[in-house]
Amino acid sequence: MPVQYSLSEKGNPSDQSAPKKFYATAKSTGEVTFRSLSKEIAGASTTVSDTDVLAVLNDLSKALAKHLSEGRIVRFGDFGSFSMRLSSEGAESAEKFNSSMIKAPKITFRPGIDLKEMLAITKFEKAK
Template sequence: MPVQYSLSEKGNPSDQTAPKKFYANAKSTGEVTFRSLSKEIAGGSTTVSDTDVLAVLNDLTKALA
């Protein structure tokens, strides 16, 4: 899945004379459900199922809260 991005030119706030640089900003293209994310992660593994990954993602959200 390609990552959509835009470029923005930003200056150095601590050195106004420094040349400006370009930075990439990731763009959101929609929402992803836990179920589809778990299937995508499990698809790259031969040892875990999407149900296992979904359980870990659910526990992660509890731990982050």
């Protein structure tokens, strides 16, 4: 099934006089919950139940948060990697910078080979 998109008209924030252009935005066609994902994974296996998978995914989520909060990059093989990204206010010198100037920490996901291959073959269609 192709990924649906819609179009939105946007101006150039750095040049207010430039003509507006249309840009694509991916449209969600639903969501998958942790519980339904665990049932799907368990359904592909004859040795584990959805409860087992759910427990592992919950523990994975906790371990991911722990390692990211300790400044580590978490690599999931061919799936991809997670790391912390920071934005901060500027300081006039290194001596004048302090950690309270760090704003909006974010988690960055870098897809691995499997997801990059999926992106390369994904089809798109305009949402109705």
